[in-house]
Amino acid sequence: MGLLIDRQGRAQLVIVGDTGAIYIPELPRSRQGTARLRGLRLVHTHLADTLLSQEDMMDMLFLRLDSVGVLTVDEFGGPERFQYAHLLPSVVSGAGAGEQEAEQGGRAADGEEGENKGYRVFPAVPWDRVDADFNALTEALEDEMARALSDARVADGDGERAVLVSVGTQPRSLQELYLDELQELARTAGIAVVGRIVQRVPQVNHKLILGKGKLAELEVLCLQGNAGMVVFDGELAPAQLRNLTDATERKVLDRTQLILDIFAQHATSRAGKLQVEMAQLQYTMPRLVGKNRAMDRLMGGIGGRGPGETKLETDRRKIRDRISRIKGELETLRRQRGYARDRRAKARVPVAALVGYTNAGKSTTLNTLTHSDVLAENKLFATLDPTTRRLRFPQERELILTDTVGFIRNLPKELKEAFEATLEELEAADLLIHVADAGHPEVERQIQAVESILTDMQLHEIPSVLVLNKWDMLDDEARFALRQAHPQAICICARTGEGLDGLSAAIISRIDWERGMVVA
Ligand SMILES: Nc1nc2c(ncn2[C@@H]2O[C@H](COP(=O)(O)OP(=O)(O)OP(=O)(O)O)[C@@H](O)[C@H]2O)c(=O)[nH]1
Ligand SMILES: [Mg+2]
Missing domain, CATH: 3.40.50.300 (P-loop containing nucleotide triphosphate hydrolases)
Structure with missing residues (x-):
């Protein structure tokens, strides 16, 4: 059984599961993006004598819960021990903090292993000795998050903030180099990088690129760096882009989109603008299905660069028409350039x-x-x-x-x-x-x-x-x-x-x- 409790102490939702698990339904999107916690804490029972599990931590992360607590129950249904955990506001430094495998229930209680994953797990205590002021705790946490945030704002201006991700079969060191370049691209595009994740895998997961554990790590980095955007090295297939957007609830860009974005910012001549628009349309078209907030950016988000927001609503047919018109215009420009070249050659x-x-x-x-x-x-x-x-x-x-x-x-x-x-x-x-x-x-x-x-x-x-x-x-x-x-x-x-x-x-x-x- 589980209770989602708001900050006034009212149970907002009572969830009844089976012996193994409870299933938390989709919650409304959290207020104000990524900086704040959800305003709900979860208290639930474990029927066996196991304490907080990796699954519980992930629920806390993905749902941005204020805290998560578990109450173990004895064989007669009576309460036994209580344990709780909350997210940490400090920015996790460096990539690859969490190579650890999922911990089994109970183990998370021992030691401070959670520290570098971005959460803190408290020792279990008998249920009638719980002495925690959850509201005060949450308030302190959000204060600290806000402070870290404004520090970061001062440090890198007011651009968008992103976490960079590289997942691939290449050696880690090579991926790091590629991420360095991706970071330069991000800097050029006016995006502040607040975290990086590198993972070497024997084979890339087709659906989500990242395994569940890495997805959790990504969530920690985003949450703590207040990143509203995730940038993947390489190219994402349309379906991957959609899946990742759903899973992270953030804008998702890949390297190609980032490069296109820079080109859009830097294009000045008629030909340059047309060429960028064509590339954007060609890359975007297959990715237009479904709702992807990355498109806000790609399709001219900041400062109205690129083809413009209204085009988002136009259907594929119109895009195809536009592409062929651009091609025609580019052809004309190209011919003119050709003449200039010929003249030079003659001279x-x-x-x-x-x-x-x-x-x-x-x-x-x-x-x-x-x-x-x-x-x-x-x-x-x-x-x-x-x-x-x-x-x-x-x-x-x-x-x-x-x-x-x-x-x-x-x-x-x-x-x-x-x-x-x-x-x-x-x-x-x-x-x-x-x-x-x-x-x-x-x-x-x-x-x-x-x-x-x-x-x-x-x-x-x-x-x-x-x-x-x-x-x-x-x-x-x-x-x-x-x-x-x-x-x-x-x-x-x-x-x-x-x-x-x-x-x-x-x-x-x-x-x-x-x-x-x-x-x-
Ligand atoms: N230290 C040093 N910096 C240089 C030198 N030449 C260029 N730079 C710097 O390198 C940066 C890039 O120079 P650009 O001339 O814009 O390079 P580019 O090859 O035209 O670059 P893109 O047009 O962006 O592809 C600028 O900040 C330059 O000031 C040099 O000889 N020494
Ligand atoms: Mg140049």
Whole structure:
């Protein structure tokens, strides 16, 4: 038997179960999102002499109960011992706090094992010696939660707050690296990350991705960091997105949606906006079934970016129409760009294109080389539209330098298609200047990712120069190692302009100025 008791001490619900369990019906959604407790505590009986179980803890977590208590019953139905537990307001630090398996009933009572899971379990006492003021306890808890919350607000502004999750078959260390990148993406999108979960599994659970234990851990992190959003690394299938949204009662995003969101924020030109809208529509359409609050965001939530809220109500047919109209318009823009390219080709002005991982310093390099003022900032995908500048060398030599959208590993397929027109600029290039961020811990992996994308796009035959940028961030040892690994590379500091003479010389020497073509 179980009672759900409100803060005035009134029983709101009486639940009668069988010998093994009670089933708590779906409760109305909690007030004011995630910061507060539900205002109900559960007291229930265990017919055997077992104390609070893992199941009880999960109920407390998922329902955000003020507390959960158990009363054990002897063979004659008389009360014996009472034990209770409540959630902890402190922010659980670090990921993977709970690798522990589900505990069996009774064990939770011993020791403070629950501490790092975000709840506290009190020792059992005889039922007539219970001495706890549940209201005072709850009040103190909510106070502390509110305080932790406002501290966090001060620390990271008022953006949305999210917990990042990676579940996969890859080694944990690799998943951590991917999460680092996801965290950078989140930062760029204006989302504060309040927790991370990494789990290595032999096989990913198709329905929910996360097992029940991890889902509980996620709930703890969200609750304590007051996160209204969960971001998964990788792509979620439509059904997974729905299941996770239901299970967590929070907005659920995957990496692709996050990238699309950033693109939507950064798109400025007509073509850029259309391309992003098309990618969003293509990715969103199969995910439109059912109610998913992630769509609020995806479909133009904050600040009205993206295709806009009203489109949410439109049916698939309209979306399909919209996609084909956008395709038409993009085709026109693409043709116009083609003409411009043809003119340049006729004039025999050689073209060099800056390519590279996002945030490597492509725009900064363009700025310093051509004394321009293109937007360069410490954000991923700051540049979406190709920008061209003329670059003059001595002896009347001149070339066109193009800045392009950055690459990222596992570039979502929808984006690749949508940005085809932009990336077409690259096909016409005589020389690719591959800018890499030498100061990034993952520089080698990023260089490889860029090279494999170039191969994918069949651009690997275009001559290229590797540029190791942000050289200023390295110590001598790191410089030596990188030089060894890439003897042909040109080391520069685009911010100060150091090494750019070397880059100019390399560009000049790679281009056949008589024919406007590159020396093979
Ligand atoms: N320390 C250091 N930072 C640099 C250097 N060059 C660029 N940066 C910084 O790196 C960040 C990214 O530079 P961008 O030029 O915007 O990079 P990008 O490759 O155009 O990036 P996206 O367009 O976002 O893909 C900025 O904060 C720059 O100030 C450098 O030589 N040294
Ligand atoms: Mg840029």
